[in-house]
Amino acid sequence: MIEINNVSKWYGQFQVLTDCSTQITKGDVVVVCGPSGSGKSTLIKCVNGLEAFQQGNIVVNGTSVGDPKTNLPKLRSRVGMVFQHFELFPHMSITENLVIGQTKVLGRSKEEAQERGLKLLDRVGLKSQADKFPGQLSGGQQQRVAIARALAMDPICMLFDEPTSALDPEMINEVLDVMVELANEGMTMMVVTHEMGFARKVADRVIFMDHGHIVEDATKEEFFGTPRSERAQQFLSKILSH
């Protein structure tokens, strides 16, 4: 489903990604973790072309992301993405947030889009909030709406960029629950997160990044059992000790 081959990226002189390669097969849930500044968020943004990369290639469902001939908007409409800061559209109601992509990008009728949107809103447990504005919702609620907005486009896979990092602790679980449910339904997911509980529960593989390198790419059992790299061991001991 997602193939990342020898991807390197520079911001001017500074190299943020070095020769990153991995692949995610259909139905897999892959968690990407690592210290801040390790390039995880940059890598996941490369997958749907929000960030450009200078070397290597990324193929999503048979389409090369870096190819200048690729219709990126079309590709992105099929790849759901959830951001650290939710990024709901603050000037639109919750319903409008769910509808706009469906009508403007997929060309669905307003009625059809609203029905689909409200169904998904119900699924994330927020049907009663349909007429409110994003600013009136809590962070956890906003993130669940953001997930519903991405799902409304009927994506073939979902990218999560630190979906719980900006949330208060008591709101993290309501978002993770939605994600676990999604994983159990067989959605292909690439998730940048530090939530190791989530990784333990649903991940098929865990990728560990440091200084722009993919240091470790292992099955969940291997990763939590005996990480091969010392850096990953250090990271895990810090993150799991409390």
Place this chain on the structure above:
Amino acid sequence: MSFFAQFDLSVIGPSLPFIWTGLLFTVKLTVIAMTGGIILGTLLALARLSPITPLAMAATWYVNLMRSIPLLMVILWFFLIIPLLTGKPMGAENSAIITFTLFEAAYYSEIMRAGIQSVPRGQVWAGQAIGMTYAQTMGHIILPQAFRNMLPVLLTQTIILFQDTSLVYAIGAKDLLKAAEIAGKNYNRPVEMYVFVAFVYFVICFALSRLVKHLQSRIAIIR
């Protein structure tokens, strides 16, 4: 005899219909220059923020040029140059409308540029991530927020524009000020007319600035 004893406000009444036509032109000029200036200014702002270097440079040059020349000179130059270029004279009113639109666009573009930059980068990503094109992301996501964030500043600029329209006096376009001058000459009462017209400018600008204040509290996006 004191100064105010010579003050004869009775000349204002009969001149009102004439001054009204001047006011209408001033309002027309303001509204067209505001609308055109905001549209053109938004396009200039998008050009300045565009990754296409020649486009960004051209827009930057235009904005800097316009902002470095006194408005009165632009009005005079445009009025004098266009007939030389096209071979036929253009009316003072039309010349004023085009000049103000082009000139104000430079100022509105700086406001819209700040507005666009005030919208978090993540909003662009969010629009693109659901498959929107650049135009869709701008049109549906970024510009509506930029416009709303900047509405008070845009209106304040419009109040300045409204006052600046009095400069078309220089090319003889019949605006509020020019109408007052003519009326003043008719009755040989220029001081009364200038006082009255200053009062009209004040009332309209004061009302507009109250409106800005009111909008500031009402229109802000809930975050």
